[in-house]
Amino acid sequence: MEYLSNMQKATNEILNHKYDNIIVYTHIDTDGLNSRAVLEETLSRQGIFPEYRFLRQIDYGTIGDIPFGDYDLVIFADLGSGQIDMIDAQIKSMNIKPPKIVIFDHHLCQFKKMPEYITNVNPSQDGLNGSIELCGAGVCYLFARGLSLDNRDLSKYALLGAIGDVQNLNGKLEGLNRNVILKDALDLNLVSKSPDLQFYGKHTRPLFTSIKYFTDVRTDLTDNDSRIINFINHVNKKYDSEITNTNYIYQLSETQKRAVGSEFFKKCVRYVPKEWIPYLPKVIFGESYELLNHETGTSFRSLEEYSTCINACSRYSEYEVPLEILKGNMSYESKMLKMLRKHKRNLAKSMDTIKNDVEVVQKDKFQYFEVSNNEIQGNIVGIIAGMSYSIEKVDWKKPIFAISELDEGYKISARCPKLLSFAEDINLAKAINYASEKVGGTGGGHKFACGAYIPDKKDFVKYLVEKV
Ligand SMILES: [Mn+2]
Structure with a gap:
């Protein structure tokens, strides 16, 4: 029951130490924003008023900006579990007394040895599936619910986070999402289910x-x-x-x-x-x-x-x-x-570009297209890759990869229709992780929708061929 004992430890850390200086970092997608909403409401109900920031991701480009030395407690929500070694290395390099760190997350945990000052609360520690059973806002919600059942009104945020992260992949919510969070929201008449x-x-x-x-x-x-x-x-x-x-x-x-x-x-x-x-x-x-x-x-x-x-x-x-x-x-x-x-206008314009001006290259097991940042903005190219399945020249029975050229390096987005991922048991996250690491980048995400940043696209497609 590692997850539950870590939840207990985190609760103790946040409530019982009366820290003056607390900062909370949350991810920026629907799940991250809802994690923020849950934490902000819960903590203010406890009379705790931390500083709050949003963070796109913890990586070598952003970790240097996190002021670990200025706070007694740093909380990360909907991010952090995958960057524990990086956080530890950064803090060591700063030559400071480490702050206490609490992570509420559901992404894959990656670390060699857990530093004593970090408490990582992640449902995967108890063998739960962090892609469909509980999201980041869900972990934050269970923290809130553990403090007081009066916080059950916050269940709506946890549900939004779960849907934002497509945890209803199989058609409906399951696991803790269903048995605890949805149940709370139904009991309180906040949501309907049909x-x-x-x-x-x-x-x-x-x-x-x-x-x-x-x-x-x-x-x-x-x-x-x-x-x-x-x-x-x-x-x-x-x-x-x-x-x-x-x-x-x-x-x-x-x-x-x-x-x-x-x-x-x-x-x-x-x-x-x-x-x-x-x-x-x-x-x-x-x-x-x-x-x-x-x-x-x-x-x-x-x-x-x-x-x-x-x-x-x-x-x-x-x-x-x-x-x-x-x-x-x-x-x-x-x-x-x-x-x-x-x-929506951006999406429509970009779809026209794919339809008319972009070549979709067919490989045996997948297809891909390349675009520049001017043709399609990097922040929506993943959505466009998914929507492109409505276009004739895109093969809906194969995954699709979009390679978009940024000012520096490339952003890769991969998509695959749900049906295809069920039927062929495709795991694009694994493939994109493998290929991007081979060329010196980083990647991750879900089986059917994921992304990566790579410094150089040469050989990337070759590595994809090996793994898809
Ligand atoms: Mn999430």
Whole structure:
């Protein structure tokens, strides 16, 4: 029970020592921002008011800026477990008395020997799966919940973090995410849970568009408006329903959703290899979660779309706006929606670039394309790689790698449709880690979505061929 005893130790460290100088670093994605929201609220309820900072990642470029010598306690959330040796080496090189360090994280732990002054709280220590059972905000939430059951109102943040990190990969939340966090949120009537279609965009775009951009299976509906209209008409006739082209998924009844889903399933069956069919249901049907204090039809009702909004801001290094929205300050709403629109415009423009101006190179087991920072901004190239599966020349049965040229070095983004990753048991994170380390870079992420930074692209593709 290493994780639980570390949680106890961390709690003791934070609460019982009455440190004057505390600083909290959190990651910048949806999970990181929600970790921040949980910690800030929990600690202020305890009368503790640390300094807070956001950090994109701990690496050799950023670690020198962390003022370890100025604080008694440094807390990292949703990052840190993978950089313990680096932190220790940095502190040793500073010739200072080490501060106490607490890490609340769910990423892979990597260290040779745990320094005595660091407490690393990570569910993987008890054999839990940090990709689907608990996220960074979830670890922070369990810390808060351990202090007082009155903190259970913060469960909504932990759920948002989990969805932001795609921990509902298998169609629904599982493990501690489900048995503790979702249960708390349901008990307090903060969220609803219901069986649903797995199409993205239940409150913010018509069913029509959701079908159009479904990228797990390429069917004749992919990116084809008139066929989608025919498909919806077919469903209506067969099931005697009246779904219109402008209906949003949230407006459909459960029966209508089931009708659309089963007809869509039947269609997909004709397009996927036979061995993949058993995995089809879980990319079409799943569970969706909604925040009951937000109106239907808004960007903040479904956890998935809310999470997209937060990421749209943080990708452009805007953290204040999503954090305020998370705390319930809706006066930032128009700012956030403005950023979301800008983000969507960038995506649309970049998709045109991929369609018209970029060559997709086909290899035996994967495909890749190269772009410069001017063609597609480095901060969205991963999303574009994922969306590119709706384009004809991209093979939806193979993973895709995007190599984007930065001012210095290259950013690599890898994506693979969920269905493909289930059916072929593909682990892109392993492949990208291997190839990027071979060329002197660093990489990581999930099986089906990950990234890396490399100094030189020469030989990178060769190493990928060895590992994919
Ligand atoms: Mn995370």
